[in-house]
């Protein structure tokens with residue numbers, strides 16, 4: 001079986017594919033407040049194209065797929081996408097990242113279609129703060145979605161929390177205490193300056209070391225744990241708790257070192273690195289496996305060692321431009 005390595009010998013066996021750029025929220029860290037013009041339908045990968053892309057990747061050693069967006073549950077065929085991707089020979093693990101608004105309705109069908117894992121974005125437990133961060137969302141819909149999913153025995157449920165100074169950074173301990181009786185992994189994610197001006201971003205960025213300080217002040221005893229297949233997050237568990245918490249610190253700590261992922265945008269471009277503009281259109285290559293493989297290898301050959309995300313343009317070592325895409329157009 002062929003395998004995909006980049007020039008730094010990192011094995012790439014994980015694909016994150018965005019199946020839509022559309023979203024029913026406008027989260028402050030992800031989209032501009034006026035929203036974004038969404039792609040016309042024919043610019044977005046069709047179900048058959050998604051399945052063919054994943055089939056090609058599986059032939060290149062990929063065995064893990066995450067479906068993302070925009071909001072993936074907005075696609076009316078999302079259950080069929082999951083079923084068909086899970087059925088691809090070689091694909092062992094299929095997960096979705098969702099804002100959870102439609103989860104109560106769709107979780108059972110997704111589980112039935114073979115979905116293994118769920119990541120649900122929930123940055124706060126406070127309805128008014130949720131409405132503010134998401135620019136209009138109703139937290140009760142997400143909480144219903146989480147409650148429904150919890151009864152369905154997915155392999156893992158994770159909650160994604162982007163910490164934003166002055167908005168939800170006072171809820172770190174509430175999230176950690178939530179793992180006392182709930183078997184979830186809550187993951188604090190550093191706010192990344194993608195599609196945001198560097199200056200605005202700096203005011204709202206919170207480095208995740210503060211999570212340890214808060215635990216210590218609260219007298220919570222925690223220890224590192226190993227969660228299989230957990231990518232860039234460092235995980236911990238408070239003694240006696242059922243669930244766990246994780247830290248994803250793309251800015252303040254190592255994140256790229258063991259990067260094993262390739263991202264596919266909703267319009268069919270490979271982004272080997274989340275941050276840089278460099279991308280290759282693989283949509284037009286999907287029915288010619290050799291051309292497809294060459295395109296993927298070219299993307300990997302150009303993949304940098306690090307994203308250098310928070311460095312001022314003048315300090316950059318890499319001579320490339322940051323991506324023009326907002327996070328909702330990449331998939332996170």
Ligand code: SAM
Pocket residue numbers: 023029030068069070071072097098099119120121160161162189190191192193194327328330331332
């Ligand atoms: N709509 C789905 C959701 O919100 O879960 C999936 C797409 S969203 C782009 C994927 C993940 O990216 C979410 O967990 C979101 O919190 C995260 N994200 C978006 N913008 C971010 C940013 N600037 N920094 C860090 N994480 C971000």
Ligand code: SF4
Pocket residue numbers: 023024025026027030031069070071099121327328
């Ligand atoms: Fe939509 Fe997800 Fe971006 Fe929020 S984070 S605007 S839910 S794509």
